[in-house]
Amino acid sequence: SSKSLQINEKTLSDILEKNKAFYKEGKVADYIPELGKMQADKIAFSVVNENGKVINVGDVNQKFTIQSISKIIALMIAVTEKGEKNVFSKMGYFGTDKPFNHYANLETTGKPLNPMMNAGAILTTSMIEGEGDIPFKKILEMVRYITKNNSIDYSKSVYNSEKETGNKNRGMFYLMKNNGLIEGDEEKLNNYFKQCSIEVTAEDLAKIGYFFAHQCTRFDGDTTYKNAEISQLIQSQMLTAGMYEFSGEYSRTVGLPSKSGVGGGITVSVANKIGIGVFSPALDEHGNSAAGYHMILDLVKQYNLSLFQ
Ligand code: GLN
Numbered sequence: 001s002s003k004s005l006q007i008n009e010k011t012l013s014d015i016l017e018k019n020k021a022f023y024k025e026g027k028v029a030d031y032i033p034e035l036g037k038m039q040a041d042k043i044a045f046s047v048v049n050e051n052g053k054v055i056n057v058g059d060v061n062q063k064f065t066i067q068s069i070s071k072i073i074a075l076m077i078a079v080t081e082k083g084e085k086n087v088f089s090k091m092g093y094f095g096t097d098k099p100f101n102h103y104a105n106l107e108t109t110g111k112p113l114n115p116m117m118n119a120g121a122i123l124t125t126s127m128i129e130g131e132g133d134i135p136f137k138k139i140l141e142m143v144r145y146i147t148k149n150n151s152i153d154y155s156k157s158v159y160n161s162e163k164e165t166g167n168k169n170r171g172m173f174y175l176m177k178n179n180g181l182i183e184g185d186e187e188k189l190n191n192y193f194k195q196c197s198i199e200v201t202a203e204d205l206a207k208i209g210y211f212f213a214h215q216c217t218r219f220d221g222d223t224t225y226k227n228a229e230i231s232q233l234i235q236s237q238m239l240t241a242g243m244y245e246f247s248g249e250y251s252r253t254v255g256l257p258s259k260s261g262v263g264g265g266i267t268v269s270v271a272n273k274i275g276i277g278v279f280s281p282a283l284d285e286h287g288n289s290a291a292g293y294h295m296i297l298d299l300v301k302q303y304n305l306s307l308f309q
Pocket of ligand 1: 067068069100101118162169196260261262263287
């Protein structure tokens with residue numbers, strides 16, 4: 001392969017220091033009350049380089065909930081089990097100008113726009129086979145596999161908080177049930193809440209980014225799930241809708257498949273090169289990490305990482 005980017009700890013800490021104040025321009029999500037407890041100035045920046053080596057700076061041990069980044073893992077599992085055709089017969093490949101929790105297009109075409117917004121993600125998880133919380137357990141096990149981190153678990157307090165307050169998601173779930181897209185009861189929705197509550201670090205996110213950047217090969221070279229079709233699908237969805245209604249502008253400025261979550265994490269895949277994981281919990285108006293975005297942007301500029309160079 002071509003010569004290494006030579007990203008090191010100093011590179012990352014310089015970028016982190018330069019951008020950490022951006023958290024002041026954002027706001028920690030509190031529509032899920034338990035998320036509002038996160039300290040706003042926590043920040044971490046991780047890269048898994050071309051050789052699978054981890055480089056970490058900032059609050060490297062800080063755990064936060066994976067939230068919507070779990071949607072790419074759920075999509076991988078649903079497509080593996082049911083096939084892409086089947087999954088996308090129930091939802092679109094569309095981009096969006098709508099926020100992540102919008103009901104589009106449940107009341108027009110009847111189908112969610114894509115698997116990255118909540119409606120499509122709830123539907124995707126409902127398609128994973130298994131009774132009760134088996135679908136959730138498959139997602140958790142896949143996150144543990146990709147990160148090689150068996151200590152990863154979900155936060156029961158965030159899960160309960162989401163379940164108690166997630167009536168908008170519950171509404172979508174029932175509308176999709178009404179539209180004939182979902183069979184089964186609220187257990188299926190609870191799996192979605194649980195997957196969002198999985199706790200990770202920025203390093204774990206960098207490993208997820210690396211995995212999809214390398215045809216689903218793990219950072220240590222393990223090829224158990226190697227599949228170029230799946231990684232292409234996942235990265236294409238990340239690029240078109242991973243940052244929700246900001247995805248188009250983000251493609252212009254960053255130009256890389258990325259997925260954000262309201263916990264403040266973002267994972268980025270640089271095809272055949274590196275994985276990036278960032279964490280800073282204060283979010284911009286689109287629900288994407290404010291400082292996280294700026295750190296990614298600086299790294300991309302410094303190393304000419306955009307797909308569109
Ligand atoms: N659990 C969150 C929700 O359903 C996930 C949203 C997100 O991370 N954008 O609202």
